[in-house]
Amino acid sequence: MIATLILAAARRGGVACRSFATASQRFEQQENALYSTGDLPGRNVDLFGPLAVRLVKGKGRGYVATGPIELGDLLLCARPAAALHGPVEDAPDAALLMPQLMALRPEALEWPQRAALAHLSDGTEASVSQPPPPFWDPPSAGGAAASGAAAAASAAWPPPDEALARLIKVNAFGDDYEDLAAAAARGAGGRSCVGLWPAFAYFNHSCLPSTVHYVVGERMVVRAVQDIAEGEEVTISFLGRQEFAPVGARQAVLRERWGFECTCERCAVEAAAPPEVGRAVDAAYARVMTELRPAFLEAAEAGDPSALAAAARGLRDADASVRAALKAHAERAHPATATFAAAALYELHELAYAATQLGTGFGGDDGGERGQEALAALSRCLAIVDAVSRGAELHCFLAARLLELASAARGRDSAAAAAALQLVGQAGEARYGKQLGEKLWGALQAANAELAGEYL
Numbered sequence: 001m002i003a004t005l006i007l008a009a010a011r012r013g014g015v016a017c018r019s020f021a022t023a024s025q026r027f028e029q030q031e032n033a034l035y036s037t038g039d040l041p042g043r044n045v046d047l048f049g050p051l052a053v054r055l056v057k058g059k060g061r062g063y064v065a066t067g068p069i070e071l072g073d074l075l076l077c078a079r080p081a082a083a084l085h086g087p088v089e090d091a092p093d094a095a096l097l098m099p100q101l102m103a104l105r106p107e108a109l110e111w112p113q114r115a116a117l118a119h120l121s122d123g124t125e126a127s128v129s130q131p132p133p134p135f136w137d138p139p140s141a142g143g144a145a146a147s148g149a150a151a152a153a154s155a156a157w158p159p160p161d162e163a164l165a166r167l168i169k170v171n172a173f174g175d176d177y178e179d180l181a182a183a184a185a186r187g188a189g190g191r192s193c194v195g196l197w198p199a200f201a202y203f204n205h206s207c208l209p210s211t212v213h214y215v216v217g218e219r220m221v222v223r224a225v226q227d228i229a230e231g232e233e234v235t236i237s238f239l240g241r242q243e244f245a246p247v248g249a250r251q252a253v254l255r256e257r258w259g260f261e262c263t264c265e266r267c268a269v270e271a272a273a274p275p276e277v278g279r280a281v282d283a284a285y286a287r288v289m290t291e292l293r294p295a296f297l298e299a300a301e302a303g304d305p306s307a308l309a310a311a312a313r314g315l316r317d318a319d320a321s322v323r324a325a326l327k328a329h330a331e332r333a334h335p336a337t338a339t340f341a342a343a344a345l346y347e348l349h350e351l352a353y354a355a356t357q358l359g360t361g362f363g364g365d366d367g368g369e370r371g372q373e374a375l376a377a378l379s380r381c382l383a384i385v386d387a388v389s390r391g392a393e394l395h396c397f398l399a400a401r402l403l404e405l406a407s408a409a410r411g412r413d414s415a416a417a418a419a420a421l422q423l424v425g426q427a428g429e430a431r432y433g434k435q436l437g438e439k440l441w442g443a444l445q446a447a448n449a450e451l452a453g454e455y456l
């Protein structure tokens with residue numbers, strides 16, 4: 001592993017990158033411990049990959065890669081300035097962070113949270129129009145500006161109530177789950193969380209993010225889910241499950257909650273799609289969310305086969321209407337239009353998979369081909385998540401479930417099972433990186449497979 005890291009450092013070049021590789025190696029060891037016991041000394045070290053905050057055209061400030069980044073690279077592991085936990089699917093309200101933050105003494109925070117905290121955006125144009133001092137550099141490597149910022153933070157803390165409330169609204173992050181497989185691997189129950197991770201708050205949003213982020217214990221972990229070139233912006237998704245919606249619905253959420261218009265590549269492609277395609281996607285999405293999904297869930301709950309079959313027919317029709325629009329206008333559409341249309345209809349495809357599991361085939365009434373239908377429907381879901389939400393917990397669940405289905409339908413030694421195993425590896429690498437020990441890797445895979453069984 002050490003040889004690999006040295007090679008990686010050589011590829012990246014430069015002293016800063018070499019020290020990142022060393023820090024990364026050290027962190028991977030700590031992370032192994034964090035995932036398993038969480039109790040080794042020295043684990044409270046923050047880690048920054050090759051990132052710096054710069055002004056990004058049309059967006060204000062955001063993280064930019066200062067060197068080449070590879071899929072699976074760990075980019076950030078940040079401790080919170082304040083955090084609260086709750087039961088799974090019931091994250092505490094972010095406003096409850098207020099007392100913790102008021103009592104916070106910035107001088108008790110270590111680099112870089114203290115300096116990052118001092119320059120958080122309050123949502124105003126002015127607060128994002130200048131990059132902050134370089135808190136991402138260690139103090140020994142020219143962190144004088146950061147130290148100055150940290151001193152300023154101590155002097156100005158806590159801000160007045162109203163300003164603090166705004167700071168929380170713009171920068172706090174909540175999740176209904178921490179990483180469930182990591183929690184299981186270290187023998188802890190899963191829980192929800194809300195917190196303010198100052199260094200994490202500098203990431204901008206994209207509906208096609210180049211990273212995945214999740215909470216392990218108290219830490220916010222960010223990993224690259226694709227190769228990223230030096231100089232490119234590094235993005236996260238703010239949306240959670242709502243990323244599986246058409247451009248209009250996503251933009252409405254982003255505008256309402258964070259007050260900006262998303263200009264990401266996915267939004268641009270969807271907005272520029274032939275209007276007939278956009279209308280077909282919007283209509284199918286609305287029908288799935290308001291009519292078919294509730295009807296399907298109700299029928300599944302009641303165990304009513306004819307109602308289930310009717311809902312499955314509706315799903316099939318909605319899918320067919322979008323496919324027809326895509327086919328009719330294919331020559332005017334961007335090559336990614338079909339992928340993004342499918343992503344907007346992920347809920348439809350997941351229900352279609354569920355229909356195969358409940359014995360109500362999506363592709364027709366040929367019950368004998370049910371195994372084949374289930375594999376096809378699940379593969380579609382997996383391809384969508386890989387395209388727009390790579391490294392998500394859902395990505396790992398879908399891959400684990402596909403492996404199970406393929407092994408059951410075709411045998412453990414079949415080509416289908418081998419292909420599914422490869423997809424499990426890809427999802428795991430995007431979420432957990434390439435350098436995990438075999439034992440931890442096995443524990444995470446097993447936990448994800450078990451969770452997939454509960455979820456899907």
Ligand SMILES: [Zn+2]
Nearest residue numbers: 207262264267
């Ligand atoms: Zn977008």
